[in-house]
Amino acid sequence: MEEYGDRALRYAFVTLHVKDDAEDTAQEAFVRLWRHTERHGADTLSPALLFHTITNLCRDRMRYYKRHPEDPTDILEVTQSAVDEVPLxxxxxxxxxxxxxxxxxxxxxxxxxxxxxxxxxxxxxxxxxxxxxxxxxxxxxxxxxxxxxxxxxxxxxx
CATH class of the missing domain: 1.10.10.10 (Winged helix-like DNA-binding domain superfamily/Winged helix DNA-binding domain)
Incomplete structure (x- = not known):
């Protein structure tokens, strides 16, 4: 997590445009991969698997917000505040x-x-x-x- 945490968070944020959702998504990806490594006995984290997991979680989140438009958080809309929060x-x-x-x-x-x-x-x-x-x-x-x-x-x- 120390090695890929920042990159995972940035990738999720640029995809979702909402800081809280990006943090939740990145954290969920690491939890899922940790469970996966415990079940299958893998010792190392594959960056490809990490970013694949984050991509799928972001897609799931975007689908949810598309299907539930009454939810006040619209992650599909880019706002200026979202652009300002992007890490460099x-x-x-x-x-x-x-x-x-x-x-x-x-x-x-x-x-x-x-x-x-x-x-x-x-x-x-x-x-x-x-x-x-x-x-x-x-x-x-x-x-x-x-x-x-x-x-x-x-x-x-x-």
Whole structure:
């Protein structure tokens, strides 16, 4: 938990946009993996398994809030306060704003591959998809980021 705790929390937060939900999700992932290691006798924690578990827990939470719109916490909506609370994953706020405008699956791929330095194989395992799907999502995410960041690049803000 000491080794992956911060990264797990950041990944959950950027996916969910609600600090309390992200903390609960990251904690739940570690509890589930601890139970898994006790049952199966594994000695080490696989980062791919950790991020796969967090991804599934985030998806479950988002499904819940979609199905229960009367709940006052809407985790699918990005608010400025959520953007302000993001730990400094990205060096530039403009890049962060652009990444936050991406869809959930594209944002997850970008974060795992580029900012958490996961390989295609590790990213695919964490998201529970094939490597080709990750490549496609990364390509689409870059295509969506290009028009958002190009004006800033031309103005010299990046």
């Amino acid at each position: 994953l990205l060096e530039d706020v403009n890049v962060l704003d652009a990444v936050m405008k991406l869809g959930v699956v594209e944002r997850q791929c970008i974060l795992l591959f580029y900012y958490m330095d996961r390989s295609l194989k590790e990213t695919a395992a964490a998201l529970g998809v094939s490597e080709q799907v990750v490549k496609t999502r990364l390509y689409r995410a870059r295509q969506h980021l290009r028009p958002l960041l190009e004006p800033l690049w031309k103005e010299g803000l990046l």
